[in-house]
Amino acid sequence: MDPEIVSRLRCPVCAGPLASATAGTARALRCPRGHSFDTARQGYVDLLAGRTPHSGDSAAMVAARADFLAAGHYDVVSAALADAARTAVPTPHAALPAPGTGTGAVPGFGAYPLVVEPGAGTGRHLAAVLAALPDAVGLALDVSKPALRRAARAHPRAGAALADTWQRLPLADASVAVLLNVFAPRNGAEFHRVLHPAGTLLVVTPADDHLAELVGALDLLRVDPAKAERVAGSLGDRFAEVGTTVHRARLTLTRAEVTTLVGMGPSAWHTDPARLAARIAALPEPVDATVAVRLGTWRPR
Numbered sequence: 353m354d355p356e357i358v359s360r361l362r363c364p365v366c367a368g369p370l371a372s373a374t375a376g377t378a379r380a381l382r383c384p385r386g387h388s389f390d391t392a393r394q395g396y397v398d399l400l401a402g403r404t405p406h407s408g409d410s411a412a413m414v415a416a417r418a419d420f421l422a423a424g425h426y427d428v429v430s431a432a433l434a435d436a437a438r439t440a441v442p443t444p445h446a447a448l449p450a451p452g453t454g455t456g457a458v459p460g461f462g463a464y465p466l467v468v469e470p471g472a473g474t475g476r477h478l479a480a481v482l483a484a485l486p487d488a489v490g491l492a493l494d495v496s497k498p499a500l501r502r503a504a505r506a507h508p509r510a511g512a513a514l515a516d517t518w519q520r521l522p523l524a525d526a527s528v529a530v531l532l533n534v535f536a537p538r539n540g541a542e543f544h545r546v547l548h549p550a551g552t553l554l555v556v557t558p559a560d561d562h563l564a565e566l567v568g569a570l571d572l573l574r575v576d577p578a579k580a581e582r583v584a585g586s587l588g589d590r591f592a593e594v595g596t597t598v599h600r601a602r603l604t605l606t607r608a609e610v611t612t613l614v615g616m617g618p619s620a621w622h623t624d625p626a627r628l629a630a631r632i633a634a635l636p637e638p639v640d641a642t643v644a645v646r647l648g649t650w651r652p653r
Contacts, residue, residue: 353381353397353511356464356489360527361513363387364401364520392497395504396512399522400495408496414474416612418502421476425609425643428601429534430480432647433554436597437481437530440552440649441465441488464489465529468546470517471536473499475506478532482507488529493521521546530554535617538583544590547652553591557583559598559644563617566610566641570631573618583648591650603641607632610639 353372361370363383370389373382379391381399391397409417420426465488469478472492482490490510492503497514504512515522517537523546531547534556543553558575567574576582584593605613610632614623 353391354489354509357466357491357511360466360524361399362522362524364389364399364515364522367520369524370522392501394501396492396497396500396514398514400514400516401519406495408494409473409499410496411498413615414496414498414502417616418474418476420609420612420616421474423609425603425605425613426476427480428599428643429556429645430477432597432599432645433477433532433534433556434480434484436552436554436647436649437467438484440554441485441529466491466527467530467532468493468521468523468528469532469534470494470515470521470539470543471534472503472512472532475499475503475510475512477534478503478510479507481530481532482509485530491523493517517542526551532556538586540587540590543587544652549652551652553587553650553652555583555587555648555650557646557648559600559646561600561642562644563613563641564644566614566639569635570610570614570623570628572614572623580646587650590653592653593648593650595649597647599643599645599647601643603643605639605641607635607637607639610635610641613641 363370365387366385368383368385370381370383373380380388381397382388389397389399467481467488467490470493472478472494475492478490478492482488492512493515494500495516500512517539521542525545526548528546529548529551531543531553557579560575562575566572
């Protein structure tokens with residue numbers, strides 16, 4: 353893992369700093385108290401302290417979502433995040449040495465800005481943001497090992513770690529320049545702790561008409577009309593929303609892609625699988641759907 357990322361990681365047991373270590377042929381990170389965390393062969397490091405009540409997406413789910421995202425269906429989300437990140441972290445230099453080799457600095461964020469996405473999945477959105485910020489490094493956090501195997505390879509300047517958003521994040525205080533929260537849980541207290549006072553939290557949530565065509569045809573869960581209020585309730589004590597934009601795109605999907613798309617949302621856990629499969633099988637192909645998301649920009653109070 354890039355030393356610029358490792359320098360901002362913290363031990364999930366004692367919160368001490370971590371450094372690269374080797375034990376035989378194994379790669380690991382270790383803190384001064386001797387707590388050691390192995391790096392998997394696929395490139396991610398296990399920084400999960402204790403057990404988590406859930407293991408995240410399965411290998412099959414991750415593969416389907418990776419194919420869906422690779423088809424560009426959610427590129428509108430990635431592009432919106434990249435644009436917002438450029439505004440949040442302006443690049444002060446025309447060129448900087450590779451991470452870990454130079455002394456160039458973005459004011460307030462240390463040598464190289466760190467972008468972190470808890471609940472990153474395959475890391476596609478994180479990779480888009482890193483492509484827009486040539487001086488930044490990134491870290492994908494997730495509880496799904498199959499997702500992290502892909503996230504670890506999502507971008508040359510990205511690392512990946514097994515971690516639970518609801519636990520203490522394995523990061524130093526005020527170490528993050530940009531936090532990405534895309535259809536994922538929000539741990540307001542931990543987000544505030546790790547985000548730099550000049551940093552930015554970018555939150556993506558569904559707009560009222562998100563996937564409206566599928567909601568009606570498949571009897572899916574509707575977007576909570578109080579969604580914005582609930583987001584503010586989880587963040588408002590520690591963050592202030594300084595801007596919001598809405599982004600839309602039209603999708604043309606196969607039935608298999610519709611199945612994947614439904615599986616990426618809350619309806620997958622609240623809809624009878626057999627009934628849902630029958631409804632999807634009855635849809636005429638191609639299937640039209642609208643992606644509509646709200647991107648909120650938040651700053652620490």
